[in-house]
Amino acid sequence: MQKISKKFTIIKNNLVAARILRKQRWKGQIACPRCGCVNDISPHSIFKNGIKRYFCHNCMKTFTDITGTIYEKTKVPLWKWVYGLIILLESTGSLSAAELSRNIEVSYPTALKMMRKIRSTLQNDRFEGTLKGICESDEAWISHKKNQQILLGTVERNGRLKLFPIMDRSDTSLYFPHRKYVEKGSMVCTDSLSTYNNLNHRYIHHTVNHSAKQFAWRHVHTNTIEGVWSMLKGVLRTIHHGVWKRYxxxxxxxxxxxxxxxxxxxxxxxxxxxxxxxxxxxxxx
Ligand SMILES: [Zn+2]
Structure with missing residues (x-):
């Protein structure tokens, strides 16, 4: 299969990159990022590097295709951002800043900042939608040097994944992420940790007792989330060589x-x- 980066070689062009961003941002409806006005917008005469500027007659201010986004106030050409996103999607799970800097020919600190900005735009994906159907939950320790963090992971079977750093493995810390992001009445499979018992009130809760070497009973198992931990730890260890707790x-x-x-x-x-x-x-x- 042809790699998408080869397919999009034409993208090494600011005009094309700006057109892609414009299409995805406005989706046919230009809205002022300051006041939200959609009716009184007119094109502005200034047009630079393919980025269009608009004038809002409601708040009497101008804005561009990239106002308020991660692409604003950066010296990195727009095509390098878009090309970086394509390389990220082609990668296996994640992309290191060193690899990004080699591919788009920017310095390592610039690539590091770019990756941080890209990751920051994905945090709202965590809050979107709720999980339903058969879900599996588990917690895992992620450590790097002296940084240790517990993660709670909840995954839909053949579906989406949500990961949350938690303070401890108490019943409150384990219950509230479920309450917020897992639909009431769903089936939740966990291991036999007693602090998961609070889930019984809201969900169809099944457990597998790993210490008794019980790993699966019909459709009750936590193999999917165990696989997620294996992949996540592999990505953090091999691509990023450990991650600080705050990131x-x-x-x-x-x-x-x-x-x-x-x-x-x-x-x-x-x-x-x-x-x-x-x-x-x-x-x-
Ligand atoms: Zn406005």
Whole structure:
């Protein structure tokens, strides 16, 4: 299969990159990022590097295709950003800043900042939608040097994944992420940790007792989430060589995005990633 980066060699052009961003950001409806006005917008005369500027007659200010996004106020050409996103999608689970800097010929600190910005745009993917059907939950320790962090992972069978750093393995820490992001009445499979028992009130809760060497009973098992831990730890160890605790959530968001949308074609994932990266940064928090 032809790699998408070869297919999109034409993208090494700021005009094409700007056109792609414009299409994914506005989707046919230009809206002022300051006041949200959609009716009183007119094109502005300034047009630079393919980025269009508009004038809002409601707030009497101008804005561009990249106002409020991660692409604003950066000296990195737009095509390098878009090309970096394509390389990220082609990678196996994640992309290191060193590899990005080699591919798009920017310095390592610049590539590091770019990756941090890209990861920051994916955090709202964590809050979107709820999981339903048969879900599996488990917690895992992620450690790097003296940094140790517990992650709670919940995954739909053949579906999406959500990862949350938690303070401890108490019943409250394990229950509230489920309450918020797993639909009531769903089936949740966990191991036999007693603090998961709170889930009985809201979900059809089944357990497998790993210490008694019981790993699967009919459709009750936690093999999917165990596989997720294996992949995540592999990515963090081999691609990123360990991650500091304060940046772990960003890496988890990127991994969750890649995992949750694994069944989409590369082109669809590319469109989704571009549209997420075009969301105004103020909406991310
Ligand atoms: Zn406005």
């Amino acid at each position: 772990l959530q960003g890496y988890c968001d990127l991994f969750s995005f890649m995992y949750s949308h694994r069944f989409l074609s590369l082109s669809d994932r590319f469109s989704l990633l571009i549209s997420k990266s075009c969301q105004p940064r103020s909406c991310l928090y």
